[in-house]
Amino acid sequence: MLKSVCVFCGSSRGNSPIYETSAKELAVALSNNSLDLVYGGSNIGLMGVVASTMLSLGRSATGVIPTALYEAVEQLEGIELIVVDTMHERKSTMYEKADAFIALPGGIGTFEELLEVYTWVQLGYLKKPVSLLNINGYYDHLIAQLQHSTESGFMKQHHLDSLIIESDPKLLIERLGSASYSYIPKWQ
Numbered sequence: 001m002l003k004s005v006c007v008f009c010g011s012s013r014g015n016s017p018i019y020e021t022s023a024k025e026l027a028v029a030l031s032n033n034s035l036d037l038v039y040g041g042s043n044i045g046l047m048g049v050v051a052s053t054m055l056s057l058g059r060s061a062t063g064v065i066p067t068a069l070y071e072a073v074e075q076l077e078g079i080e081l082i083v084v085d086t087m088h089e090r091k092s093t094m095y096e097k098a099d100a101f102i103a104l105p106g107g108i109g110t111f112e113e114l115l116e117v118y119t120w121v122q123l124g125y126l127k128k129p130v131s132l133l134n135i136n137g138y139y140d141h142l143i144a145q146l147q148h149s150t151e152s153g154f155m156k157q158h159h160l161d162s163l164i165i166e167s168d169p170k171l172l173i174e175r176l177g178s179a180s181y182s183y184i185p186k187w188q
């Protein structure tokens, strides 16, 4: 059963209000399902939107942040903050604490986090569902690239299919809740 979900998302808000609106809707869907948030820990961009909406709904938000970023950016009052030494320590703490992962629109920081957990699932290091909230078709190009990798023989269809993709936050949470993990070795 899911208890907490890690959300990777932009430290920017994007240039359309739809990103912020959907980030808030995601927080509402998490809260309605009694789920808590694990995230990157600062109060900027979509990260701040998701975390502050969770707090306003009475849910808990755990932020995991390395010291250098902690000193450089604004924090949100009311979250449980875990300050770690390195980016690697941060990511492994987030991966341990969460039962599932969602990527909202973001930049390369978000891509890196999403692709790392997706890779770890592919290799069997993590056995937790990974998903994309494809707001406004933001991830259409990434999805097309993953399909191209599969068609070109660099990815298995099973691993492509294991990535949960939804544009509706409520449906996404439902799918994460019922997702099952089946490991197929990459080189079999």
Ligand code: AMP
Pocket: 007, 008, 009, 010, 011, 012, 039, 040, 041, 042, 044, 045, 047, 065, 069, 073, 105, 106, 107, 108, 109, 110, 111, 113
């Ligand atoms: P980006 O998508 O490039 O804006 O990077 C966002 C992702 O990288 C988030 O999920 C965070 O975990 C991490 N990140 C990037 N910038 C910051 C920041 N200023 N404070 C905290 N985390 C950040």
